[in-house]
Amino acid sequence: MNEMLKKLSEASGWVIPEERFDEIAALYKGTADDTRAVREFDVTGVVPARVFKAE
Amino acid sequence: MNDADLKKLTLASAARRIRRKEISAVELTAAVLQRIARLNDRTRAFITVTADRALARAHAADRELLNGATAGPLHGVPLSLKDLYDTKGVRTTAGSKVFADRIPNEDGFVVQKIQDAGAVVPGKNNLHEFAYGVTTVNPHYGTARNPWNPDYLCGGSSGGSGVAVALSMGFGSLGSYTGGSIRIPASLCGVVGLKPTYGRCSLRGVVPLSWSLDHPGPMGQTVEDVALMLGVMAGYDAADPFCQDKPVPSYLDALTGSVKGLRIGLPRSYFFDGLAPEVDAALNAALKTYERLGADIVDIDLKTAGLQRGVWSQIASPEAYAYHEEYLSKQGDRYGADVRGRLEIGRLLLSIDYVRAQRVRTVMKEECRKVFESVDVIVTPSLPVTPPRIDQTTVQRGSVTEPTGVALTRCTRHFNVTGLPAISLTCGFTRDGLPIGMQIAGRAFDEAVVLRAAHAYEQDAKWFERRPEM
Numbered sequence: 001m002n003e004m005l006k007k008l009s010e011a012s013g014w015v016i017p018e019e020r021f022d023e024i025a026a027l028y029k030g031t032a033d034d035t036r037a038v039r040e041f042d043v044t045g046v047v048p049a050r051v052f053k054a055e
Numbered sequence: 056m057n058d059a060d061l062k063k064l065t066l067a068s069a070a071r072r073i074r075r076k077e078i079s080a081v082e083l084t085a086a087v088l089q090r091i092a093r094l095n096d097r098t099r100a101f102i103t104v105t106a107d108r109a110l111a112r113a114h115a116a117d118r119e120l121l122n123g124a125t126a127g128p129l130h131g132v133p134l135s136l137k138d139l140y141d142t143k144g145v146r147t148t149a150g151s152k153v154f155a156d157r158i159p160n161e162d163g164f165v166v167q168k169i170q171d172a173g174a175v176v177p178g179k180n181n182l183h184e185f186a187y188g189v190t191t192v193n194p195h196y197g198t199a200r201n202p203w204n205p206d207y208l209c210g211g212s213s214g215g216s217g218v219a220v221a222l223s224m225g226f227g228s229l230g231s232y233t234g235g236s237i238r239i240p241a242s243l244c245g246v247v248g249l250k251p252t253y254g255r256c257s258l259r260g261v262v263p264l265s266w267s268l269d270h271p272g273p274m275g276q277t278v279e280d281v282a283l284m285l286g287v288m289a290g291y292d293a294a295d296p297f298c299q300d301k302p303v304p305s306y307l308d309a310l311t312g313s314v315k316g317l318r319i320g321l322p323r324s325y326f327f328d329g330l331a332p333e334v335d336a337a338l339n340a341a342l343k344t345y346e347r348l349g350a351d352i353v354d355i356d357l358k359t360a361g362l363q364r365g366v367w368s369q370i371a372s373p374e375a376y377a378y379h380e381e382y383l384s385k386q387g388d389r390y391g392a393d394v395r396g397r398l399e400i401g402r403l404l405l406s407i408d409y410v411r412a413q414r415v416r417t418v419m420k421e422e423c424r425k426v427f428e429s430v431d432v433i434v435t436p437s438l439p440v441t442p443p444r445i446d447q448t449t450v451q452r453g454s455v456t457e458p459t460g461v462a463l464t465r466c467t468r469h470f471n472v473t474g475l476p477a478i479s480l481t482c483g484f485t486r487d488g489l490p491i492g493m494q495i496a497g498r499a500f501d502e503a504v505v506l507r508a509a510h511a512y513e514q515d516a517k518w519f520e521r522r523p524e525m
Binding site: 005008009012014020023024027028031034035036037038039041043046047048049054 | 252253254267299361362364365366368369372392396397399400402403404408410411412413414415416417418420473474475499500
């Protein structure tokens with residue numbers, strides 16, 4: 001996870017400061033855990049709510 | 056006017072008494088400003104108090120009435136603003152040191168509307184920094200305190216608004232939602248908070264957190280108060296690309312007191328999982344009240360409810376980062392640690408995850424649309440837990456220990472993701488005297504039915520008559 005985060009960080013153009021790496025890694029892991037079910041959800045044929053309207 | 060008299064007034068009753076010239080706007084505003092002066096150090100409900108401007112506006116309001124002007128619906132009534140609503144000539148900090156000296160050149164659209172309706176603004180309320188959190192533990196402007204017990208959270212991000220309304224430091228407040236930022240403090244502070252449909256009110260002149268999830272909304276002591284405020288706030292703004300041109304009905308006319316035949320959907324799975332016993336008991340008692348009043352309770356299933364947290368994160372994080380990118384690069388060390396970290400994560404998420412979240416959002420919206428073919432409103436707890444203490448970083452929800460913020464947003468975010476109107480109002484108190492909230496959600500642009508359902512319960516249960524001692 002940490003290696004992947006370093007690569008992501010480099011690719012995004014933001015190098016995570018060494019002293020904040022653990023903090024950002026913990027937050028990233030939390031987000032990844034939260035979003036796992038979304039990644040696994042079948043959205044075949046569904047269009048995104050790009051310009052969102054409530055009806 | 057003394058404290059006891061002030062605390063008996065709601066926004067609607069204050070407006071009526073001003074129109075009848077039974078009290079003056081100056082008298083009311085002075086009493087509110089005295090309360091703010093006395094309580095704000097203890098509660099941190101306000102970041103900026105605009106006493107001179109408010110008194111000048113109140114004097115003008117009284118003069119206008121004496122000269123026979125037609126009073127607007129909020130004429131002369133003190134009403135505060137979460138400090139992310141732009142106010143011309145008055146700093147708008149968004150609860151951050153980054154915006155400590157930011158003074159807008161014009162009022163936000165809904166700010167202009169409430170002032171046109173006659174409201175007097177005594178000040179700007181504290182909030183979780185940039186609205187990105189639900190505690191209003193603000194490292195720059197102080198921690199806003201629960202009005203019922205200062206050791207407990209008042210919620211957020213519109214925490215100062217909830218405290219101000221509960222303690223009559225103004226008769227209402229404009230808050231805003233992205234993931235529950237009005238319903239959470241409304242529940243914890245024992246007041247009423249309404250999230251209108253996405254697109255019902257203009258976002259122009261509101262510091263954004265996440266464009267496609269942000270909603271402006273009213274907070275008040277009663278359902279009538281928020282109905283009155285929504286009637287003023289709602290309406291089309293051609294300059295806001297997210298605002299929709301829909302007819303605005305009379306929300307006050309919707310408050311009939313009757314729920315006979317109203318179909319209430321109850322999504323027992325997910326929303327009722329692991330409820331604190333006192334929350335469970337209060338909700339069950341409220342449902343019995345609805346049955347006694349003639350409503351039909353129907354079990355429903357929102358299968359996608361468990362996806363709300365992930366969908367919300369994948370949309371809010373990159374949208375929030377996009378707004379803050381430049382500020383973070385130049386002034387990152389001026390952000391509070393919690394908000395800075397949350398924002399920076401938005402830079403690391405993949406674009407495909409954002410699109411996937413928007414696709415799941417479509418599924419969630421469609422599921423709700425189908426459910427609302429068979430029910431008129433959905434009722435859930437506002438929060439699954441009783442109010443947490445300020446120093447509590449985790450809470451117990453049934454057998455699960457989870458971060459406080461996760462528990463507090465569990466029931467509210469679904470209706471931000473789907474954009475549907477939802478209200479929180481008090482449905483009981485814990486043994487320790489802390490409020491418990493009930494959430495009622497409705498169809499898109501059908502705030503009137505949500506308000507009708509909330510009002511009928513409120514007028515029967517009368518929890519709003521219980522006020523904090525402070």
